[in-house]
Amino acid sequence: MSGSGPTASGSTSSWTPSARQVERLAYRRAQARRSVLIAVVSTVVILGGLVAGVVSSPGWERTRDTFFNWGVARDSFGDVLRGFWINVEVFTVSAVCMLTFGLLLALARTLKGPVFTPLRIVATVYVDVFRGLPLILVLLLVGFGVPGLRLQGVTNNPTVLGGLALVLTYSAYCSEVFRAGIESVHPSQRAAARSLGLSSSATMRFVVLPQAVRNVVPPLLNDIVALTKDSGLISILGAAIDSVRAAQIATAETYNFTPYVVAGVLFLALTIPLTRFTDAYSKRRGFLPMGGHL
Numbered sequence: 283m284s285g286s287g288p289t290a291s292g293s294t295s296s297w298t299p300s301a302r303q304v305e306r307l308a309y310r311r312a313q314a315r316r317s318v319l320i321a322v323v324s325t326v327v328i329l330g331g332l333v334a335g336v337v338s339s340p341g342w343e344r345t346r347d348t349f350f351n352w353g354v355a356r357d358s359f360g361d362v363l364r365g366f367w368i369n370v371e372v373f374t375v376s377a378v379c380m381l382t383f384g385l386l387l388a389l390a391r392t393l394k395g396p397v398f399t400p401l402r403i404v405a406t407v408y409v410d411v412f413r414g415l416p417l418i419l420v421l422l423l424v425g426f427g428v429p430g431l432r433l434q435g436v437t438n439n440p441t442v443l444g445g446l447a448l449v450l451t452y453s454a455y456c457s458e459v460f461r462a463g464i465e466s467v468h469p470s471q472r473a474a475a476r477s478l479g480l481s482s483s484a485t486m487r488f489v490v491l492p493q494a495v496r497n498v499v500p501p502l503l504n505d506i507v508a509l510t511k512d513s514g515l516i517s518i519l520g521a522a523i524d525s526v527r528a529a530q531i532a533t534a535e536t537y538n539f540t541p542y543v544v545a546g547v548l549f550l551a552l553t554i555p556l557t558r559f560t561d562a563y564s565k566r567r568g569f570l571p572m573g574g575h576l
Contacts (some may be wrong), residue, residue, distance in 0.1 A: 285525040342371060351540045358541040359533035365528035367549045372524070373513040376448045377506050383449060384456025389486070391457070392464050403456070412454035415514055421447040441524075444516030452509050460503045463494035503560040510553050514545070525549070 299307070306307040336342060390398075390405035412420065430440040437443070467490050475485040517526035525548055529541035 300367055349539050349543055354536050354538045354540040355544050360545055361528045362541055362544045362548065365523050366525035368441060369513045369523040370395050372445045372516060373510050374476060376445045377509055380450045380452045380456050380509065383453040385460050386455060388460035388464060391461055408455055409454045412451050417451050418515060421515055421518055436483050441516065441520035444488035448509060448512060452505060456505055459498050463498035464490060466497055467493045500560060500564040506554045507560065509552055510548060510556060514549065539576050
């Protein structure tokens with residue numbers, strides 16, 4: 283017998299695609315190459331047109347010297363980079379505090395029973411207030427209001443107060459994300475856990491929260507990316523020499539805005555990888571279709 287059965291040597295004959303299958307594969311490869319070529323050409327044409335339009339504008343020479351001066355960038359880079367590490371420290375500590383406090387707020391808002399009504403009301407009012415206030419107002423109120431109280435044992439460090447304002451604002455947004463994740467867990471999960479003898483707190487800890495957190499990781503990562511950018515707003519408190527403040531000082535000394543561009547590039551170097559990681563994680567978890575973006 284001939285075909286795909288075992289040969290005299292005991293091996294199995296390899297499968298060979300039909301002529302029609304070979305033709306289909308070749309067509310698909312040709313279409314893929316054509317799509318890549320079109321994408322590259324269109325991108326080059328559009329970007330080239332934009333660059334040409336900007337470079338050929340009447341004020342390009344002055345704009346280049348004012349915003350993209352290599353000498354000023356080189357001289358101010360060290361100070362801006364040292365200030366940027368302050369932003370990184372504020373962002374890191376604030377992110378941990380934001381997630382922790384936001385989870386506590388979400389748990390407070392999901393407590394059942396009349397005895398917890400005051401706690402639910404306080405948590406709800408807190409979330410409504412800090413979600414409704416602009417971050418810059420919270421920074422001003424905390425950064426200048428807390429020192430004005432002259433409380434014993436309370437720090438007047440503008441960096442700490444700026445981080446506190448970030449935590450107060452972003453924990454309100456974060457709590458709503460956690461609450462949505464908790465409420466997305468099907469009630470049958472709670473019922474099954476209680477039928478096995480778990481208490482309400484154990485059910486929340488071992489059954490509900492693991493599923494809720496896994497469901498809301500992408501929006502939480504988006505909040506962290508936003509927090510990264512807004513950490514630069516602590517510069518409005520004056521004494522905190524972060525990257526934006528350092529750029530402002532360098533700009534005042536040189537009458538050139540290039541230090542702001544340097545600070546922007548440093549923030550991009552941090553936020554773009556975080557954004558791409560969020561996008562990739564969302565695709566892997568199935569939160570976005572292939573090719574989608576947050």
